[in-house]
Amino acid sequence: MSEEPSEPVAAAGPPSDRARLRRKPRRGFYDATTIHEILDAAIVGHVAWALDGQPYATPTNVWRQGDRLYWHASVGSRMPRAVDGRPVCVTVTHLDALVLTRSATNHSVDYRSVMALGTAHLVTDDAETDEALEALVEHLYPGRWAQLRPMTAPERTATSVLWIDLAEASAKIRSEGAHEDAGDETWPAWGGVIPLRMVRGEPEPDAFVPDGMPAPEVRLP
């Protein structure tokens, strides 16, 4: 999201040609640890898919199980059937800071993102659906699944669960702060970094929560 020149560094894995970062390769990471860390901090991702020649970017909860990235949709939506067995891209982006410089061009943002390319698979097995939805709940609220009213068969069939393999995923991280062109430093404008972060507000319990029951802990990006 900015335009300064890049210097290649060694990547930790062998990316596919289309997953490889062509620009600013020093920002590209292909190791599982980096990719998993970014994905595991996500609440929402965007799934790119196409129907009748029109691409769509659909926001949805995403979560990882091992080497697979999962997302879900209602069985009533078009996406699950349209993408099953077809190529998709699931992208997770965490915005970390605004980067301000004295020139318009060198403005940027610090961020962490993962782009996963692969074939979408629609889960059809009941046990696998249960396991995936449990993993989603545990991803957002560790320990919560066991506290919930058990899922019913109609509830299970109302949700479509999909996944892609993470074999063709790449991470991109910018955390460099501000870079000025030589001579710009003395221009009389503010330069530097403004950090951004997602925070939890005060939990709003509904009328049925007993006195003293705390809200679940939440994982934030």
Added chain:
Amino acid sequence: MSEEPSEPVAAAGPPSDRARLRRKPRRGFYDATTIHEILDAAIVGHVAWALDGQPYATPTNVWRQGDRLYWHASVGSRMPRAVDGRPVCVTVTHLDALVLTRSATNHSVDYRSVMALGTAHLVTDDAETDEALEALVEHLYPGRWAQLRPMTAPERTATSVLWIDLAEASAKIRSEGAHEDAGDETWPAWGGVIPLRMVRGEPEPDAFVPDGMPAPEVRLP
């Protein structure tokens, strides 16, 4: 992102068939005011585009000028040439809250999103490029463009600016809090809403900022 039943309400405009919300139509909005408000709160969006049959969801700064939604990319990246004159989808998503219920199925998130479908146009005119980049800076930091070192011709040519018309855009808003199925209310788990929001951290001026110069104001989602 949740699965409760929906009740149709009148939309404020005539959405196209593919832009119209098929599920939970009460969450769909097609009026310019609602769409513009969500877009104008955005720092980053995701552009869905396709190349050689592979969809991509690319994160990028987005900003609105009138009835157009703009984004940018380096001239060195594949996207600008690949999408010029072709269909894309630009999606902006603001995550507002986590919604927790006693059943797994009724968990949800409150959010505001806009999905804009249209043909991508690559800006080729210098004056239009300048105007668009000024609009980007002013979108993020009102009043800042006039304070910056003026853009040079090589800087202008290093950035590709693209846009789509907002004629085929739709907004989706969930801000309903928690809905329990009858009988679930007394299950002994926490239920309610956990608000989320993006906040600004303490600005980190670089070494060249004079004492007492404040960091620019920032628009947050």
